[in-house]
Amino acid sequence: MELQTQKNNLPENLQGKKVVLINHSDTLGGAAIVTFRLMQALRQQGVDARMVVYTKTSSEENISKISSRFIRATAFCLERLRLMFANGFNYDNLFKISSGDFALNVHNHPWVKEADIVCLNWFNQGLMSVNGIRKLHKMGKKIIWTMHDMWAMTGICHHSYECNYFLDKCGNCQFLAGGGKPTDLSHKLWEQKDRLYRDVPMTFVAVSGWLERRARESSLLRNCAVMTIHNPFPVENFYTKPTKLLYSLETKMKPNLILFGAARIDDPIKGLNYTIDALNYIFDNNPEIATTSAIYFFGAMKNPELLDNLRFSHRWLGRINDFKIIRYLCGTAKVILSTSLYETLGGTLVEGQAGGAIPVTFGGDGREDVVEHLKTGYIARYKDYKDIAKGILWALESNISRESLHNSVRDKFSAPVIARKYIDLFSEIVG
Numbered sequence: 001m002e003l004q005t006q007k008n009n010l011p012e013n014l015q016g017k018k019v020v021l022i023n024h025s026d027t028l029g030g031a032a033i034v035t036f037r038l039m040q041a042l043r044q045q046g047v048d049a050r051m052v053v054y055t056k057t058s059s060e061e062n063i064s065k066i067s068s069r070f071i072r073a074t075a076f077c078l079e080r081l082r083l084m085f086a087n088g089f090n091y092d093n094l095f096k097i098s099s100g101d102f103a104l105n106v107h108n109h110p111w112v113k114e115a116d117i118v119c120l121n122w123f124n125q126g127l128m129s130v131n132g133i134r135k136l137h138k139m140g141k142k143i144i145w146t147m148h149d150m151w152a153m154t155g156i157c158h159h160s161y162e163c164n165y166f167l168d169k170c171g172n173c174q175f176l177a178g179g180g181k182p183t184d185l186s187h188k189l190w191e192q193k194d195r196l197y198r199d200v201p202m203t204f205v206a207v208s209g210w211l212e213r214r215a216r217e218s219s220l221l222r223n224c225a226v227m228t229i230h231n232p233f234p235v236e237n238f239y240t241k242p243t244k245l246l247y248s249l250e251t252k253m254k255p256n257l258i259l260f261g262a263a264r265i266d267d268p269i270k271g272l273n274y275t276i277d278a279l280n281y282i283f284d285n286n287p288e289i290a291t292t293s294a295i296y297f298f299g300a301m302k303n304p305e306l307l308d309n310l311r312f313s314h315r316w317l318g319r320i321n322d323f324k325i326i327r328y329l330c331g332t333a334k335v336i337l338s339t340s341l342y343e344t345l346g347g348t349l350v351e352g353q354a355g356g357a358i359p360v361t362f363g364g365d366g367r368e369d370v371v372e373h374l375k376t377g378y379i380a381r382y383k384d385y386k387d388i389a390k391g392i393l394w395a396l397e398s399n400i401s402r403e404s405l406h407n408s409v410r411d412k413f414s415a416p417v418i419a420r421k422y423i424d425l426f427s428e429i430v431g
Contacts, residue, residue: 011427019049023121026063031122031148034231041419054127076126078102086185088177097156098124105132120145137200146205153218155186208345208366232418235410240356240402256293258335261348265299271339277385279312330355335395353409356402360391
C-alpha cells in the first residue's frame with residue numbers, strides 16, 4: 001500500500017523498477033543508519049527499495065541478511081586474517097584497512113537477482129568483494145556506489161590521512177608491516193580496482209563535496225562518473241523549542257549546554273584531547289563562562305578515565321539509542337562540538353543544527369558542507385584547541401536563531417530531499 005500510494009511520484013522509466021541497497025549492517029554504524037534512512041525515504045517516495053546486509057539487528061521486513069551466521073563469520077575471519085599477516089599483526093591498524101576479498105558476495109540473493117539497480121554502500125569485512133561487483137555487472141545490474149569513506153579510491157585504506165599515494169598507484173602503505181613496499185597489498189588491490197573501474201560502468205556518489213573532490217583527485221576515480229548526494233537525516237523530527245522536560249537528566253542542566261557525541265567518544269580520530277584542552281582553556285581564562293556552562297558527552301568509551309583530565313563541568317551519558325533523548329539534547333543545547341581529525345560529512349553536527357545548536361568544529365573535510373563559518377557555526381583552525389575555545393565562546397554569545405539553523409540543514413539534508421536526488425539519478429542511469 002505504501003508504494004502504491006506514492007508510485008505516481010516516480011518518473012515513468014522507474015515505474016516497476018526494483019532497487020536493492022547493500023550495506024554491512026542495517027543499524028550498526030553511521031553508514032548503516034543513513035542507508036536504512038535512505039531505504040525508508042525511497043519507499044515513502046514510491047520506490048520499491050530493500051536492503052541486503054551482513055548483520056541485521058532490526059525487525060524491518062524489507063531488510064534481509066545474507067547466508068548463515070557461520071558462513072558470514074568465516075568470510076569475515078579469512079578477510080581479516082589476510083590483513084593481519086600483511087600488517088604484521090598490528091591490531092591498531094587492523095580496521096583501518098580492508099582487502100575486498102574472501103567475501104560472501106550478494107549476486108545469488110533473490111532480491112539482488114530481481115533488482116534493476118544495486119546501490120553499494122559500506123560493504124567491507126566479508127560482505128562484498130571487488131570481484132563481486134563484476135558479477136553484478138555481468139547480471140545486467142545498474143550499479144551505484146555510495147562512498148562513505150575513501151576506500152573506493154585507495155588500495156586498502158578507509159582514510160588516507162596525510163598520505164597522498166592514492167593520487168598515484170598506492171603502495172608503500174603506512175598501515176602495512178614496515179611501511180609496506182612499492183608492490184605491497186595496497187598496490188595490488190589498487191590494480192584490481194583499476195581493472196574493475198575500466199570494465200564496469202558505475203556512478204560513484206560521495207556523501208560530501210570534500211569526498212567528491214578527493215575522488216576526482218584520485219588516480220582510480222578521476223575519469224569516473226562522480227557526484228555528491230548528502231546523507232539523509234530526519235531533520236523534520238527535530239524541534240528547536242522543547243516545551244517540557246521529556247527526560248530527567250541526573251544533574252540540573254546549566255544554561256549553556258555543549259554537546260559532544262560519537263559512536264565511540266575516545267576513538268583517536270574523534271580528537272577528544274582537543275575538546276578537553278579547549279574546555280580547560282576556557283575554564284582557566286573565562287571562569288564567568290565556565291560557571292554557567294557544561295558539556296555532555298554521549299557515546300561509548302573504552303577509557304572513561306580520560307575525562308578525569310577535564311576541569312570543565314561535564315557528564316558522560318553513555319551510549320544513547322533512544323532518538324527522543326538525542327532530539328531533546330539537541331533542542332536544548334547551545335553548542336554542538338566536533339574536534340574530529342576528519343569527518344566524511346559530520347552527522348552529529350547536522351543533528352545538532354537541526355535542533356538549533358550552533359556547530360563548532362574543525363574543517364577541511366565534509367563538515368564544511370554543514371557549517372558556514374560565522375553564519376551557521378564556527379570552523380576552527382585545524383588542531384588548534386585555542387581556536388576551538390574561541391569558537392565555543394563565540395557560539396555561546398551568539399544570537400543566531402535556532403529556527404534558522406534548523407532550516408539551513410532541512411533544505412540540504414532532510415530525507416525527502418535526498419531521496420528525490422537519488423530518484424533523479426536512478427532515472428538517469430536507467431535511461
